[in-house]
Amino acid sequence: MSLYRNIIWFLKGIQEYTRNGYETAFKTFEAKDLDVSVVGRSFMVTGANSGIGKATAMAIAKKGGTVHMVCRNKDKAEEARADIVRESGNTEVYIHILDMSETRKVWEFAEAFKRQHPSLNVLINNAGCMVNKREVNAEGLEKNFATNTLGMYILTQTLIPLIQRSRDPRVITVSSGGMLVQKLCVDNLRSERGYFDGTMVYAQNKRQQVVLTEQWAKANPVIHFSVMHPGWADTPAVSTSMPQFHQMMGERLRSAEQGADTVVWLALSRVAARTPSGQFFQDRKPVPAHLPLAWTHSSTGEIQNFMAQLESLAKAAQSQPDTQLSGALAPPRAQV
Numbered sequence: 578m579s580l581y582r583n584i585i586w587f588l589k590g591i592q593e594y595t596r597n598g599y600e601t602a603f604k605t606f607e608a609k610d611l612d613v614s615v616v617g618r619s620f621m622v623t624g625a626n627s628g629i630g631k632a633t634a635m636a637i638a639k640k641g642g643t644v645h646m647v648c649r650n651k652d653k654a655e656e657a658r659a660d661i662v663r664e665s666g667n668t669e670v671y672i673h674i675l676d677m678s679e680t681r682k683v684w685e686f687a688e689a690f691k692r693q694h695p696s697l698n699v700l701i702n703n704a705g706c707m708v709n710k711r712e713v714n715a716e717g718l719e720k721n722f723a724t725n726t727l728g729m730y731i732l733t734q735t736l737i738p739l740i741q742r743s744r745d746p747r748v749i750t751v752s753s754g755g756m757l758v759q760k761l762c763v764d765n766l767r768s769e770r771g772y773f774d775g776t777m778v779y780a781q782n783k784r785q786q787v788v789l790t791e792q793w794a795k796a797n798p799v800i801h802f803s804v805m806h807p808g809w810a811d812t813p814a815v816s817t818s819m820p821q822f823h824q825m826m827g828e829r830l831r832s833a834e835q836g837a838d839t840v841v842w843l844a845l846s847r848v849a850a851r852t853p854s855g856q857f858f859q860d861r862k863p864v865p866a867h868l869p870l871a872w873t874h875s876s877t878g879e880i881q882n883f884m885a886q887l888e889s890l891a892k893a894a895q896s897q898p899d900t901q902l903s904g905a906l907a908p909p910r911a912q913v
Contacts, residue, residue, distance in 0.1 A: 585868060586758050593859070594754055594808040595829045599838070602860035606838075610846040610861075616641035618744070619697050620844060621690075623647040623677060623732070624704030626657040628812030629751060632837035633701060633844070638665035640845060645697075647686075647704065649676045677704045677728035680716045680894040687735035696743035699844050700736055702729045702750040702786075707818035709775035711768060716894060719768045721775065725782035726766075730789060731891050741799045745850060749843045750790055750804040752857070756783035757866075760873040763882045776819070784873070787857055787866050788880060789887075794855025801850050803843050805858040810836030 592598060620637050624630040625646035634644050638661050648654035654672045661670050675686050690697070705725045712720045718727065733748055740746045759780045765771065768778050790804040809815075811830035816823040823830070842861050843849045849861075856863040867873050875883075 582758050582868070586754070589757075589868075590754060590809060591829075594806070594831075595826070596831045596835065597829070599808055599831050599835045599860065602862075606861060607848070610842060610848050611640075613845050613847070614641050615698075615845060617643075618699070619643040619645065619694070620699045620701065621645040621647060621697055621736075622701045622703055623675075623729075624649075626650060626653040628814055628833050629807055629810060629837045629840065630701075630703040631657050631661070632833040633703065633840045634670070635661050635664060636834075636837065636841040637844065638662070638667040638670055641667060642845075643669040643671075645671050645673060645690075647673045647675050647677075649674070649704075677732070678706070678714050678720050678724040680714060680718060680723055680727055680731065680890075681897050683728045683731045684735060684891070684895050687732050691736065691739045694739065697736060697739050698743045698745060699747045699749070700733060700740060701840060701844060702733060702748070703840070704728070705751070705779075705782075705814070707775055707779040707814070709818065711773040711775075716897075718890070719778070721778045721782055722766055722768065725779065726785045726789075727887065727890055729786065730887050731894065733789075733793070734891065737793075737797060737800065741797060746800045747844060747850065748790075748793065748800055748802045749840055750786050750802075751840060752786045752804045752806055753780065753783040754806045754808075754859070755780035756787055757868050757871070757873070759784040761785065761788050761875040761879055761883060763879050763886065766883075766886060779818075785883070788875065788883065790857075791855045791866075792880065792884060798854070801852075801854045803849070803852075803854070803856055803858055805839045805843060806864075807831070807836035807839065808859070812836065 620642050622630050622634045625634045626648040634646055638644050651674050658670050658672055662668055708720045714720055714723045761784055787804050790802050794802040808831045810833055812833050839858050839861050857866040
């Protein structure tokens with residue numbers, strides 16, 4: 578990534594991705610877009626115990642939706658659920674404990690969820706990680722890729738049959754503007770070669786999510802797919818993974834609720850469902866998935882190669898010896 582692209586992207590970010598950027602965009606929002614009730618509709622939110630995921634789950638619960646919180650940490654999930662139920666008055670909020678980096682378990686969870694539930698109206702792929710030192714999961718896959726790309730791919734791909742037979746089906750993925758400086762790289766998905774830069778691996782994963790959304794939209798016309806950039810938000814994930822950036826930006830960062838606004842809009846509003854499927858959104862508007870004059874466009878062959886690798890890795894996870902399903906796969910019940 579050249580210095581020039583870095584500068585262009587950062588200047589764009591200062592103008593658009595900050596709290597000021599949100600406040601400017603907010604002036605164009607239609608409040609009536611979210612004047613809806615979603616009682617009787619079900620929503621799955623990954624990474625729902627903090628940050629943008631929790632803010633999204635809270636907003637959906639307040640509108641009466643049934644919320645399935647997919648979280649890695651049981652204690653934090655229960656604490657978040659208690660907050661959501663108390664503030665929303667909605668008890669239809671359920672916890673599922675799952676680490677999205679555990680490839681085989683993601684598939685097991687999705688298969689069990691399909692068996693146990695008649696429908697899922699909206700899937701929100703929010704869980705993500707930025708591990709700055711190369712680590713691998715039980716299957717030997719680099720953890721950023723396993724969580725941000727392969728886990729999300731397996732969860733979505735497995736749940737598509739359930740989602741597409743539900744009313745007004747949608748899939749929303751929380752990406753990042755950092756993907757604008759990355760071209761899809763198909764020959765080093767596991768970051769096995771070269772210098773490991775966790776920030777750039779994360780940005781590459783986010784580009785992969787954009788490509789996946791575009792491909793899913795073409796293959797599944799019944800479902801409305803979208804991917805979005807929440808802006809630079811003040812969340813636990815940002816403060817932990819990017820402490821220097823978090824300290825430098827300070828009060829210029831968006832709140833978690835501001836970061837979640839477009840996710841909520843895409844999940845709930847009728848207006849969003851009328852937009853073309855497969856687009857990249859920022860502050861309730863579709864925006865280009867590439868910078869002007871960018872070199873980040875992929876060929877058909879590169880995309881086909883990428884999709885084939887994901888399918889192969891997913892099948893490899895499914896073919897592993899069966900493991901005991903965790904309690905998270907039992908039919909959900911309200912945590913009290």
